[in-house]
Amino acid sequence: MVSMKxxxxxxxxxxxxxQKTTSKNIKGLQKxxxxxxNVKEPSQEITFRIQRVIQGKTEMRDYKIxxxxxxxxxxxxxxxxxxxxxxxxxxxxxxxxxxxxCAMTINGRARxxxxxxxxxxxxxxxxxxxxxxxxxxxxxxxxxxxxMPVVKDLVNDMTSFWNQYKKxxxxxxxxxxxxxxxxxxxxxxxxxxxxxxADCIMCGLCYAxxxxxxxxxxxxxxxxxARAYRLIADPRDAKQEERIKAVDNKHGTWDCxxxxxxxxxxxxxxxxxxxxxxxxxxAVEKGSTKTRGAMHHLTFIKSVKDSGILNENKLPIGSIGGxxxxxxxxxxxxxxxxxxxxxxxxxxxxxxxxxxxxxxxxFNHFKKESFKKKDDSxxxxx
Amino acid sequence: MKGYDVVIVGGGLAGLRAALEVAKQTNISLAILSxxxxxxxxxxxxxxxxxAALGNVAQDSWEDHMFDTVKGSDYxxxxxxxxxxxxxAPECIIELEHLGVLFSRTKEGKIFQRNFGGHxxxxxxxxxxxxxxxxxxxxxxxxxxxxxxxxxxxxxxxxDLIVEDNLVKGVVACSILDGTLELFQAKAVMLATGAYGxxxxxxxxxxxxxxxxxxEDMEFVQIHPTGIYPVGLLVSEAARGEGGYLLNxxxxxxxxxxxxxxxxxxxxxxxxxxxxSEIKAGRGIKKGxxxxxxxxHIDAQRLKERLPFxxxxxxxxxxxDATKEPIPIAPTAHYCMGGIPTDVEGQVYADTKNKVQGxxxxxxxxxxxxxxxxxxxxxxxxxxxxFGKKAGIAMASIAKSIDFxxxxxxxxxxxxxxxxxxxxxxxxxxxxxxxxELQETMSEHCFIVRDKKGMLQGLKKIAExxxxxxxxxxxxxxxxxxxxxxxxxxxxxxxxxxxCIVRSxxxxxxxxxxxxxxxxxxxxxxxxxxxxxxxxxHDEFTFDYKPxxxxxxxxxxxKY
Numbered sequence: 045m046v047s048m049k050x051x052x053x054x055x056x057x058x059x060x061x062x063q064k065t066t067s068k069n070i071k072g073l074q075k076x077x078x079x080x081x082n083v084k085e086p087s088q089e090i091t092f093r094i095q096r097v098i099q100g101k102t103e104m105r106d107y108k109i110x111x112x113x114x115x116x117x118x119x120x121x122x123x124x125x126x127x128x129x130x131x132x133x134x135x136x137x138x139x140x141x142x143x144x145x146c147a148m149t150i151n152g153r154a155r156x157x158x159x160x161x162x163x164x165x166x167x168x169x170x171x172x173x174x175x176x177x178x179x180x181x182x183x184x185x186x187x188x189x190x191x192m193p194v195v196k197d198l199v200n201d202m203t204s205f206w207n208q209y210k211k212x213x214x215x216x217x218x219x220x221x222x223x224x225x226x227x228x229x230x231x232x233x234x235x236x237x238x239x240x241x242a243d244c245i246m247c248g249l250c251y252a253x254x255x256x257x258x259x260x261x262x263x264x265x266x267x268x269x270a271r272a273y274r275l276i277a278d279p280r281d282a283k284q285e286e287r288i289k290a291v292d293n294k295h296g297t298w299d300c301x302x303x304x305x306x307x308x309x310x311x312x313x314x315x316x317x318x319x320x321x322x323x324x325x326x327a328v329e330k331g332s333t334k335t336r337g338a339m340h341h342l343t344f345i346k347s348v349k350d351s352g353i354l355n356e357n358k359l360p361i362g363s364i365g366g367x368x369x370x371x372x373x374x375x376x377x378x379x380x381x382x383x384x385x386x387x388x389x390x391x392x393x394x395x396x397x398x399x400x401x402x403x404x405x406x407f408n409h410f411k412k413e414s415f416k417k418k419d420d421s422x423x424x425x426x
Numbered sequence: 427m428k429g430y431d432v433v434i435v436g437g438g439l440a441g442l443r444a445a446l447e448v449a450k451q452t453n454i455s456l457a458i459l460s461x462x463x464x465x466x467x468x469x470x471x472x473x474x475x476x477x478a479a480l481g482n483v484a485q486d487s488w489e490d491h492m493f494d495t496v497k498g499s500d501y502x503x504x505x506x507x508x509x510x511x512x513x514x515a516p517e518c519i520i521e522l523e524h525l526g527v528l529f530s531r532t533k534e535g536k537i538f539q540r541n542f543g544g545h546x547x548x549x550x551x552x553x554x555x556x557x558x559x560x561x562x563x564x565x566x567x568x569x570x571x572x573x574x575x576x577x578x579x580x581x582x583x584x585x586d587l588i589v590e591d592n593l594v595k596g597v598v599a600c601s602i603l604d605g606t607l608e609l610f611q612a613k614a615v616m617l618a619t620g621a622y623g624x625x626x627x628x629x630x631x632x633x634x635x636x637x638x639x640x641x642e643d644m645e646f647v648q649i650h651p652t653g654i655y656p657v658g659l660l661v662s663e664a665a666r667g668e669g670g671y672l673l674n675x676x677x678x679x680x681x682x683x684x685x686x687x688x689x690x691x692x693x694x695x696x697x698x699x700x701x702x703s704e705i706k707a708g709r710g711i712k713k714g715x716x717x718x719x720x721x722x723h724i725d726a727q728r729l730k731e732r733l734p735f736x737x738x739x740x741x742x743x744x745x746x747d748a749t750k751e752p753i754p755i756a757p758t759a760h761y762c763m764g765g766i767p768t769d770v771e772g773q774v775y776a777d778t779k780n781k782v783q784g785x786x787x788x789x790x791x792x793x794x795x796x797x798x799x800x801x802x803x804x805x806x807x808x809x810x811x812x813f814g815k816k817a818g819i820a821m822a823s824i825a826k827s828i829d830f831x832x833x834x835x836x837x838x839x840x841x842x843x844x845x846x847x848x849x850x851x852x853x854x855x856x857x858x859x860x861x862x863e864l865q866e867t868m869s870e871h872c873f874i875v876r877d878k879k880g881m882l883q884g885l886k887k888i889a890e891x892x893x894x895x896x897x898x899x900x901x902x903x904x905x906x907x908x909x910x911x912x913x914x915x916x917x918x919x920x921x922x923x924x925x926c927i928v929r930s931x932x933x934x935x936x937x938x939x940x941x942x943x944x945x946x947x948x949x950x951x952x953x954x955x956x957x958x959x960x961x962x963x964h965d966e967f968t969f970d971y972k973p974x975x976x977x978x979x980x981x982x983x984x985k986y
Contacts, residue, residue, distance in 0.1 A: 226480075243556070
């Protein structure tokens, strides 16, 4: 599967305003900041526009404070609470991006307050081609996370997030395996394979910005699925098959709609999307071809392999397993009808692209690569 | 009123380890009360590793581990307890590994071990430089297995402990989420609350570190040598374990003058005083208040594998690529060796001889004492595990053998009133400004180097602060997530704890481990080879003493 580690998006949707704004890849920008290291500069006056819940009413309040280079958003929030308004509530603890407490929405994106530097954020937003008005006026907007109810000010009720975590049975289960006298042996490669997903700090940022969670509250969400992969890939765990089965369904991996936000907002590079895709791949390899997600996947591949481009008319029918799935057909027919009446129906005639053999060559190449990878895999230490 | 056989206060490593032991037993009801979600506890911040004589990388033995710990403690650690700690360490690590904790591995697939300050053999088992995180997330996940049998009360602040006739009967706690006040009746209670580093301005500790029976060895506060300058966040000792150098303005590895044999890997009290002396002698970088921690001679790939968090941390805070440039560091308040006195089973002492029935403590809030006057790196996580587990086992057996004792004086109404009164305070002082004053006082008068004159001044300032506290202002009058109110309670505890630290430090007229008196610069085994117990009765402080347990090693001159 393609690695999703360095994901770059040219366009993202500012969900709050519903407008499309252009922005650069966050990672690319961080690189340029590093070069201007340790510049001593005077502090700047920044306005923090913070969502408050005062006597049951939600409102935005402005707080102006002096901010220095190197001050994190968390430092600023502390300053506001200490000097201006002690009734402001937010969660925070370690100050060092490991406890995951200070998750909130900062300038429209889910972020950890202790990780973002206020002035860097202003710089980032002003360097964009479309300068944001807020950045020009030196305003930073802070609201609670999305997709979870608000308790007060910047504090979310994270019950739903933790419930999804509990659902995947988040503990390593060695089952009936006899416990060795000493540690289970594990190769360095096996450790490294698990390290990324195990780095998760359960801050909830991915869950807050996930389009999948926004659309379907039952969706397990990126963090729980990344945890699921961490367990599936653990050679000590005895429940691999059961775990894959448990998330290979509608509200498991297949509810993910590849919005990439989980991977973009993750403060510790867990790359949840990559973990979700790994589970899907494992599920299909283990012969799970009957879920709608897998059928969608396979129809997609077959269509591209056959004709070089996607046959959009066949995709929904293929995803439900063909026209003989009566219930499925009933489900998708209204959508088809709406497409027709809204002029969105693709052309019924599907052509093969010229030089289709080139596309097939790509398929063959990746097939070989994936076999090669398997040969290189380390000896099983279990 | 709620009733649980066992109530654990604190969801950090010691609390969760104890909980696991209780949860394994059937038919015991268990509640874990924590003022933050357990996975937000500061145990997740532990970086470098956890010590155990597994001998995976080089020959090692529990006896070696024990000797290193005794010597590291400047001989004040109780040797009976240290023996338990070091003997049980390997089993504790293997248990963790079987529970799914991801440890970094050797080529043979075993748990890797690296060097750490004060340990002569590579003994630190680790998960890159996020060891605490790796352990906490697996332990918490394991507790999920027991479903509703383990009841988590996340974001509940414990206001009072109910002890009647030397028997623990429960706690009173307040829900931060909605302000509900509740009495939790219990047969056994464990305190696993962490400690009180927030008494200082520069600290590697998080915000939640505040805790108050008699308190043992409170004068011993560990100041970690390498905090990122100026914020104080920790750069793990693992950086020196992997071969990092400490350099002064002249570019010299100045540790050669202080610990010629162990150099950068001497115990923390020695490293910290060395850095302090260099800075004082004008050899800080650019004559400033910091020195450099240099990793640039170490292979960049190795750094990326073993210290990824440190690299990311220095980039995030200082825009420094630590593989190419040195990290500016200065000492930072880190760990409290002293705390609630317990025996080796974790049971809390009511005085130097008698214990409180049903009351247990483990982790940083407790003083067993295995760390004595100075803790070795990697021994704190181990302390949490070994004694957390013991406390858990003891509580489970109590839960099965006794009935709930009735509470004679229900304090709920009184506490409710005092909380309402607190909320209504409209005084002249804000919590934050008073806390800052307290931290500045402690950092100025009771930090790395202490003397009588300074500490007396410190006490005077604390007395003033206590008066000011009576005139604090609470802005938030609501019930929902009122952090303003919680911080007011915490400040009150901090004031008491700070006073205990200064009074204990003033009382101990010698230098030992982390407690260094410029007016009494030598260790005095004749008079001070003993633990101090400080107790606050009304507004008076009294002292008592307990002898140090010696089973194997007689005190010697401490050289590294």
